[in-house]
Every structure is written in structure tokens, then in C-alpha cells.
Amino acid sequence: xxxITHILNVPFDAVTMKEAVARVNILLHTEGQHFxxxxxxxxxxxxxxDRELMSILREADLVxxxxxxxxxxxxxxxxxxxxxVAGYDLTQNIFAELAGTEHTVYFFGGAxxxxxxxxxxxxxxxxxxxxxxIHNGYFDAKEEKKIIRDIKNLSPSILLVGLGAPKQEKWIYxxxxxxxxKLSIGVGGSFDVMAGHVKRAPKLFQRLGLEWFYRLxxxxxxxxxxxxxxxxAFTVLKMRKRR
Numbered sequence: 001x002x003x004i005t006h007i008l009n010v011p012f013d014a015v016t017m018k019e020a021v022a023r024v025n026i027l028l029h030t031e032g033q034h035f036x037x038x039x040x041x042x043x044x045x046x047x048x049x050d051r052e053l054m055s056i057l058r059e060a061d062l063v064x065x066x067x068x069x070x071x072x073x074x075x076x077x078x079x080x081x082x083x084x085v086a087g088y089d090l091t092q093n094i095f096a097e098l099a100g101t102e103h104t105v106y107f108f109g110g111a112x113x114x115x116x117x118x119x120x121x122x123x124x125x126x127x128x129x130x131x132x133x134i135h136n137g138y139f140d141a142k143e144e145k146k147i148i149r150d151i152k153n154l155s156p157s158i159l160l161v162g163l164g165a166p167k168q169e170k171w172i173y174x175x176x177x178x179x180x181x182k183l184s185i186g187v188g189g190s191f192d193v194m195a196g197h198v199k200r201a202p203k204l205f206q207r208l209g210l211e212w213f214y215r216l217x218x219x220x221x222x223x224x225x226x227x228x229x230x231x232x233a234f235t236v237l238k239m240r241k242r243r
Contacts, residue, residue, distance in 0.1 A: 005079040007021045007070055008056065008235060010044050011065050014074075016082045023062050026185050027155055028103060031034035035172050035184040038087035040067030041232035043165045048235075053166040056173045064090060068211070069229060073236040088190045088200070091160065098157070100128040106151055106181065109137035109162025118194035132156055137163050138177055148178050155180035162191045
């Protein structure tokens, strides 16, 4: 039975990383197709004005908090979140779990060459990981049909989609019934990190919940997006006062 807490009407599963990986294994062996979302505060705020995104988040089979701000906000809920379950870390734990099994993975997204480089590095890191397909995130309507056909033919156990939020969530929801992937996950910019083109924040920043600050000082062009963080905190506190 899922333990769910709601942050500004977005449902989150109250799971640890270990429990999230266990849930992935269950979904891989459960009939039908499934999808996972990894919202951070920016996505939660986007969902406040995007009804389609909010609906998709509510229908996901697993929703994990990719942001310490979401974990903080859950402290005002009846069911607090146990810990941050970052999308990148979740995929790494999934790779470690799947390596050496019959399960396969498809990488879709990122700039030209990024997904391919990410796949090469992940196979070096997890030698028995089976990556059966790769495609970048640049496509027109004609190419999109080819991508969907390729995914369907290869029938991966897990499809990782790195198109950025909310495009990736909407793409998965709209197209998942057209291909045979058992489980689809929106992974944002994870391929850039896997490929080594973008560095994760140092462990100290991660432990202190300051990964967002590291991204800001290393990628100052993100400052407009970062404005959603104080807006998120203000909205959470305002909703708390209304109760």
C-alpha cells in the first residue's frame, strides 16, 4: 500500500531510496505499463498552473522528491517524506540492481551525442547493464514516429526520457501506450551528468541541501528558474497558515 503525502496538491510517495528501488522491481514485474515522476520544487510550482502536468503527476505509479525543498515542505504534512530521492541517484541505483539481469534500458533525450556518451560511460560503470537503444532529444514529427517505432521494436524494460520537465512527463504520458517499455522515467538532465558534461554538487552541498545553490553558482543562467524556489517556500507557508 502506497503511503502518499501531498505538497501543494502534488502526491509524493513517502519512500527511502532503497524502498523506491524495491518499488521499481515490483513495477517491472507487474502487468501493464508504468511511469515514474521525480518532481522538484520547480516542477511542483509549474503544476500549480499546468493542469495537464498536475493530472499526470497524480496518475504516476511512483512520485519521488527530487529536491530537498520538497522534503522540507512535507514536514507540515501528516505523512512527512523520509528523504530526498534524487532522480539521478535513483537511476544509478536502478542500474546497479538491473546489471546482470535480463532487463534492458533505452536512453532517449539530451543534445546530439550526449545520450550515446552517457550510455558508454554507464556500461563501463555497470559492465553487465544492457542498454539496447539510444536517441537524442532533437526530433520533428517524422523522426518522432521513428523513435517510437524503435522503442516498440526493442521493447526495453526501462525507458529513460531526458527532455526536461514538463515536456518529458507529457511525452511519456501521451506516447507510452504506443511502445512496449515496461517502465518509463523522466530523468531531466541526468544524461548530461552521466556523460560527464555536467558535474553533481559536491557531497557536502548535497548533505546540507544546497545542491540548488551549487547549480546556481556554476550555471548562473538558471537564475530565473531558481526564483521558483522562494516562491515555492512562500506558497507552502501560506497554505500552512490557512489550515
